[in-house]
Amino acid sequence: MAAPENDEKNLHQELSLPILLADRVIKSAQEAESSKLDCADLAKQVDRLSQMLRSTVRIAATTQSLYERPVRRIVADVAKNLDRALTLVRKCKHSGVLRQVFSITTTADFRKVSNLLESSIGDMKWLLSVFESDGANLSLPPIASNDPILSWVWSYIATIQMGQLRDRVDAANSLVSLARDNDRNKKIIVDEGGLTPLLKLLKEGSSPDAQVAAANALFHIATDLERVRIIIDLMGISVVVSVLGDSPMRVQASVVKLVSEMAGLDPVAQEEFGRENVTRPLVSLLSMDTVLDDPKVQTGKPSIHNLVQINKELAVKGSNPNSRSSSFSSHYHSDGSSRGAHYRKERDREAESPEVKLELKVGCAEALWKLCKECLLNSRKVTETKGLICLAKIIETEVGELQLNCLMTVMEIAAVAESNPDLRRAAFKPTSPAAKAVLDQLLRVIQEESSQELQIPAIKAIGSLARTFPARETRIVGPLVARLGNGDVDVATEAAIALGKFVSTDNFNCVEHSKTIIEFDGVPSLMRLLRTTDRINERGHVNCLVLLCYLALHVGNSKALETARALNTLEGGARSVVAQNPDLRDLFAKSMHNLTLYQAGAHPHRQTYIP
Structure with a gap:
């Protein structure tokens, strides 16, 4: 808690400097012995600024989560202009020959300083309107006249951090539109502190619409290694995994795209997701509505105890209103949450459209593919669960992108196993039911499918397992x-x-x-x-x-x-x-x-x- 207090104190210090400067300008203007009218006009402008600065101090003191970036930027600019005004009015304390000689220059200086103060007034007026309005303010402050994107980003981020829920959703969607346009906009959003409020909006779970908007914004921002690393540094991985585990399906469908994007760009993200055990909810979601109790893979051997347990739980599904769709979700949600909550979640899942379910499954399969690529940690985690059985079943029964993504996942796991004997022996032992199920489907694809897109990953996977x-x-x-x-x-x-x-x-x-x-x-x-x-x-x-x-x-x-x-x-x-x-x-x-x-x-x- 110490860091936020220090930040708040620093912001108050930044605000106190221009207020002090404004008081000095007004006092010096009152003491002027020459150009009194010009000094009086400047004093009026400075007085307006002083009132606005004091209003900003009150807002900062009463707002729990103030978006500081535009405040610091604008206040720093205001302080510079007030300092110039103070230098100018102090020259007017004395009159004489030299004053008359430099009168033309001084008149030009008054006009220039007056224009600068007017710009500062416009900036402060915009800043206060952002903090006091219910939604984003798309007017253009003078400080951003050469770069309107900056003021829009400030306004949207302020709304996400401080606004009402509906306005926060709209602002997050607006950031999505900006991020889609070009990389420069993405950089501005990150530089101006947009990631933290987006992660907070995603984590809060205020509404599915808000979470989807936040996940989509993060997805369109996290398109290069540097920005992915920033999300990691902000502890975003744990936020993403927690939301993925317990959210409505359409939220999960948006979040898995973010997981896939980050994992595909950064090996560090792969490892961090692995440490947060993201493969567990991914495989659970991928296996929903998929019957895994295939007689061909049933066995009583201790080495596949988990598979037997899965089949037992699937057998009683339906007779127990609180049963999960798989043992995976049962283990994943064994965190003390209420049985009623799980029942509502299952009911909501049943109510989702087939299109949303398919989108979620396709996304989960792609995320697993990207997570397992050249990553021993995630490949091992998938094989230590019912992941291989699930992948084999989907390759057998599904078509299109879902089938392809599952094939690509198997291919990447096999590629990792090729260079890791321990994983190869543990996951692809020929007598293992899971390995046999996967192998049967790889051979079926090679022999029966005509699509090059499907045959090539199946062939590569078989090649990687040649030594087994x-x-x-x-x-x-x-x-x-x-x-x-x-x-x-x-x-x-x-x-x-x-x-x-x-x-x-x-x-x-x-x-x-x-x-x-x-x-x-x-x-x-x-x-x-x-x-x-x-x-x-x-x-x-x-x-x-x-x-x-x-x-x-x-x-x-x-x-x-x-x-x-x-x-x-x-x-x-x-x-x-x-x-x-x-x-x-x-x-x-x-x-x-x-x-x-x-x-x-x-x-x-x-x-x-x-x-």
Whole structure:
């Protein structure tokens, strides 16, 4: 509490200085011995300013949450102008020859100072009207004549901080409009202290309209790393998570967009959201109206105790008026709040339109995607809950953006698991019901979906999990080999990249996976893809050559490689690829050497040139 008191004292000090200056100007004007009429006119203007300054002091003393930014800016400008007036009138205390010599200059100075004081009067009049009016004041004070946006931002922020509820909602929506226009407006809103009252409006829960307006304003402001960090420094993450956990659905739909935007821009925001456990309400909301008690994933093993508990709670849903839609929300709201409140929340949820529910689910899935990208903390939190089961179920039953966002979430979690053995073993153990459910849906998408947008993340996810599959897992490798011949080059290229992870020397089962690719007749498709990518896709061409290298290294005695003239292909591509990727030099050299040992017409002493 000490900091606000110090701030208030500093504001009073700032206000006392111009009041003191005004008194001195009036006294000096009364003592003037020359230009008495001009001094008297200035004194009248200064007296008006003095009254306005004293009114501002009274407002500051009686207003609990005063918006200080425009006060400090305008009062500082007023003090400068009063100081100039004081300097001028003090020159009029004495008369004489020198006074007559400089009379022309002095007259011009009086006009200039009078104009400055008139501007200060206009600024103070505007300031008082902002504090005394019920809504935003869109008139233009002289201090903002060259930048009207500044005065509008001041007015809107003052209304959000000090106004009536309806006016606060309108002002927040007005900030949304300004923030949409350009980054400069966003910067002005932040610089003038707009984030704190917006976070307060969001947290208060005065009305859903107010919370939606505040969340939308924050969403349109938090569009770069710097502004996201400012929100974090203002403890905005905890505010956002608390609102997400217990608000009407349309408020939650707005808040999840903010979570997604911040997480997508800043790794620090990802971690902070993770520490606040934001994945818990997100998965809870994503799973609403989704039945997760699939017999295929039921088991009594202790390792999935949480899943069993979820199924039990879902089984009694409906018989208990206070039951939650899932165990997730049950745990999340076990904070002492009343059962009646939960019942009202469930009733309100049932009353929401399907459009709002879908918007919320789509937003939750996108937020999870952005939160899990390259973030071990959030990826682990999702997998430690019923998150994977939920994602698998939605990928199976939904279509469009919701299905895609869930696929992207799985892809990002799998990418993190690829570089983290502990997460990979814990979350994607082949015998785990959750992992099996996810894997089934990834394979289904790869085999049955025709959309490139869906197939690519599914293929990438399978590739990231390559080291989790046993040696002869043909159910996984087969569909990927089939995609090598896909008419979409991007899909085929991703299949080649994924297969490359199966046969990489980092994979313990690389030899067996290589044999499986040969058995599924993958070499002809790979050679055709190589010819295609050579013309249009350099990245894809390199990855296809890498896959061919691994096959040559592990199953160099394959007849399929000999028939496809794999050695000639590697020799033809080695020079350009190794020149651009020196780290591949040893792989190409070993692969080509291995082929020379087996292929007819090739000799062990043959020297293959690699730059």
